[in-house]
Amino acid sequence: MPQLPGLLKGLGVTARTAMRTLFPKRGMRTLIPAPQQGSVTVQYPHEKEAPPDRARGVIALHEENCTACMLCSRSCPDWCIYIEGHKVKAPPRRAGGAVRTVNVVDRFDIDYALCMYCGICVEVCPFDALFWTPEYEYSEPHIADLLHDRIRLSEWMETVPEFLDYEPGSEQKVRKVPEFGTDDFAPARKLESDGARGLASGAGS
C-alpha cells in the first residue's frame, strides 16, 4: 500500500482526535456526543485532581521540632523564610540533670508569594520540622496574605501524608511524621504550661 502523504496524515490525526473526544462511546451509542467523557482534561473547579504522592503543594511546619537554627532560612534561594526565636530554660531530661537551654520559635513565616517550591528547606532541616504536603488550594486575593505564619504553617501538618518508602536504589533516609494526639506534640504544650512562653498559640491543636 502506498504511503499517505504526511500532510493528509496530519489532518487525519487531528480529525480522529476530535472525533474521539466528541464521540467517545462505542457501539450503538457512538453517535451521542459526550465530550465530558472523551476529553482528557480535569474540569478543575468542578472536579478535583488527586495530586500525586510526594506532590509539592505547600510546606508544613512541625513547630515543636523547630529549634530556630536558621538553616532553612539561610539555604532558601528566595529568602522567603523569616525566623525569630529566643532561648528558654527547660527542665533537665533526667532527674538530677542540669537545666537545659532550648530555642523557642517566636516567628516562623514562609512567604509563598516568593517561594519557588525547590524544597531545599525541607531537605536541609536536621530536626524534621518541615514537611511537604500535597495541598494546593491556598490562593489569596491579596498577595500579602500568602505569607503564612507559624500558626497557619502548623495547621498544614494535618495534611502531611504518611511517609512513603523511597524507590529502590535511592538514599535510605526515613523521616518520622509526627502524629496528632500523641507525645509528638507534647513538648511545646509543656513549655507553654511552664509559662516559659509568653504568648499562647493554637499551633498544632
Add this chain to the structure above:
Amino acid sequence: MTDLLGLAYWAETSIKLGVALIVIPTAALMLGYLFLLKMMAFMQSRLGPQDVGPYGTLQLIADAVKFLQKEDIHPAAADRRVFRAAPVVVLASSFLLFVVLPTGPDAVVENLDTGIFYAMAVSSLSVLGVLMAGWASANKYALLGGLRAAGQLIAYELPLILAVMGVVIQADSLNLQEIVRAQAEGEIFGFGLIGNPFILTQFIGFLIFMISAQAELTQTPFDMPVAETELVGGFHVEYTGFRFLLFFMAEVATAFAFSALATVMFLGGWWIPGFDFNAPALNVLGPVVMLVKILVVAFIIFWIRFTYPRLREDQLQKFAWKVLIPLSLANIVVTGIFKVVL
C-alpha cells in the same frame, strides 16, 4: 433589491446597514465559537469553554465585554493617530468584503459588475492596516510582524488572483451572481441536475485559492505575521482592549468572507438543485444553503490551521513562486483552451 421591495434609497441603505451590522459580528462569533474554541479544543482532547452559557456558547460575548472594559493603552513612542486608525482599516477591509457576497437572487447588498475584482482588491486593504499597526506601534516585534505581512502579500496575492481568473474565464463574468448562474446552468457531460459547481472543473484553482486564502487570512501554516511563539503576536502586540477586539473580529470575519467567496466561486453558491435560478424562495433558502457551505469551507480552513506547524517566510515565497504561480498559470491556459475549443 430595490426593484423587489420598491423602497426609497435611504430606507434600502439603512436596511442594508442594519443587516451588515448584525451579520458580520454574528458570523465572527459563530466561526469563533464553533471552530476557534470548540473544534480546536476537541482536536486537543479538551472540552473548551463550558461555564458561560449552555456549552460555553456565550464565552466570546463575555470576552468581548471584558475587552471593552480594558484600559486603552498607547505606547509612549507610538504614532497615535495611525495607531488608532489601523484596526479600523483592517476591520473596514473585511466589512467591505461582505458588500458583494450574494446569498440569493436578490439577497445581495450590491450586485457589482466587477464583483470578484472588487472583492480581491478590497481584501488586500487589510495588509495596509496591518502594516500601519506594525509601524505605528513603535515596537520591533510589531514592526517585524507588519513587514512579514507585507512580504507575505507578494507571495499569496498573485496565485489568489490567478486562481480566480480560471473561474472568471469559465463563467465569462466578473459578476458573482453571474458566476453562480454559470454554475447553476452548467452541465456535467449533459447532466444538468446539480448544475456544474466549478470545484469539479477548476479543482486546481480551488486548491490554489484555498492555500492562498490561508495565507491571506494569516491562518496557521502561513501565520508568520502573527507568530505567537516568535513575535508574541506580531502586529497586534501593543493593542489592548477593544482595539485588539477589532483585530480579532476582522480576522474571523475575513475568514467567513473568504469561505463565502470560495462557496460562490467553486461550490455553486446559494443555488439549490431543482430550483429555478430566479425563484423568490431562494432569497430565503439561499442564505441557509450558503451558510452550510460556508461552514464546511471554514471548517477546512480551521482544520488546516489546527493541524500544521508554521512555515518560514522564505518557504512560503518559494512555494508560492515555484509551485502555485506556475500551476495557476497552467490552469488559466488549460481553461482558456477548453473555453475556446468547446
